[in-house]
Amino acid sequence: MMTSIAISQVKQRFLLSLMLTVFLCCGDSDSSEVMLKSEPPLVTDHNREYTYSIRSVSDSNSELVVIEKQIPSWLSFDPESNILSGTAGWPNVNESFPVKLDLQQGDLSSELSYSIVVELGEIVCDQEFGNPEDSPYVLPYTLGETYTFGQVYCSENPAWGHHNWFAYDIDMGNGTIVLASREGEIIATKEDQPNIGGDCSGGKENFVFILHDDGTVMSYVHFTTDGVLVETGDRVVQGQEIGLSGNSGCSSGPHTHVALFKDRTNFDRQSTIPFNYSNADGPLDMNQGLVLMENYTAR
Structure with missing residues (x-):
């Protein structure tokens, strides 16, 4: 209405x-x-x-x-x-x-x-992500580990969660350590939701949001119950453990959803911006973004 x-x-x-x-x-x-x-x-x-x-x-x-x-x-x-x-x-x-x-x-x-x-317009999916060597972000998992990116940015199918989103889904099993991709301040956390997946009614995901010094915010979503290892107000460094991956909320299986927002004013899909990782060993597309169903090793 x-x-x-x-x-x-x-x-x-x-x-x-x-x-x-x-x-x-x-x-x-x-x-x-x-x-x-x-x-x-x-x-x-x-x-x-x-x-x-x-x-x-x-x-x-x-x-x-x-x-x-x-x-x-x-x-x-x-x-x-x-x-x-x-x-x-x-x-x-x-x-x-x-x-x-x-x-x-x-x-x-x-x-x-x-x-x-x-x-507020839809995001422009076809844009340059920049040279990954210059990216301030690292993969949110331990060096030497390899995971599949089960969903990437701007899915063509409108039924997929990342349609008109700049975001990635990393297929990490329940309880896998998730690391901070960049230094910043913890501005929001949640860890009291059940780790059962399939609940798309809204607000049922466990998460961590990190505010970076340039004003951007990265979200890490679908943590397991009681799987947040930081508190709001904490200052974290790049590579610090922040949580345990899981299957909470609107999720079809254990994974970690990551998205980068232009600032902290809105956390909708139109506010997401492109990013890649400086230490991702794996293929990139023509925009220098990561590729659907490809494996990436943290080097």
């Missing part, structure tokens, strides 16, 4: 779109206004480029001149092509940004005024 806030936002966008449609497509009786070929996009994803090409429907030989009055800082305007473009980014999610432009073409003139709403 939609909340009243969501309904209000939908109504607001509809009315704004309707007004723009009347202004841009249908016009009014004032023939002195510049008429445009298309409406500006009113909504953009935070991680997708916003582009609006401003074109007049007038058959006038005069050039359309667009004068920038107000645009958000994340947008840029090219007066040569009359194109607005830019990517809003994480800090602007759920914000609305006014745009005001003066339009002049010969004797015609008008003002274009509207707002752009920035929404």
Whole structure:
């Protein structure tokens, strides 16, 4: 069910779109206004480029001149092509940004005024992970051990848990020692859930979350009951034992789920970011990410 806030936002966008449609497509009786070929996009994803090409429907030989009055800082305007473009980014999610432009073409003139709403977009799966030799992360298990990555990032099948996620599932048996991939502070733990798997009702996973010095957060999930070896507030070093792998919560078998979040504000899939490991001995894909059902040895 939609909340009243969501309904209000939908109504607001509809009315704004309707007004723009009347202004841009249908016009009014004032023939002195510049008429445009298309409406500006009113909504953009935070991680997708916003582009609006401003074109007049007038058959006038005069050039359309667009004068920038107000645009958000994340947008840029090219007066040569009359194109607005830019990517809003994480800090602007759920914000609305006014745009005001003066339009002049010969004797015609008008003002274009509207707002752009920035929404949380799906992650862009096809992106470079970076050279693993430069990665600040190591595999979360003991040197010399080898495990299979039973699920990797951005599974193609929507029924799989990692569809549109940057995350890995490492097939580690019950009670296997899990290590911190990077130094940081323990900001959240849970270990009181049963180690029986198959419970996808939400909140039934045992876990450890570590905040790194650059603000990113790594989650380690599905620990066994009473399998957390650290406490909230602890400072851990890279390679320190933090827990015992298990099968708690929404899990089809013992494994450790790891994901990296851009910061501690949201722990949803759209907030995950790509990562690899500096000590993983095994194949990488074209993006330098780890590969489904391949084995990786901690070297």
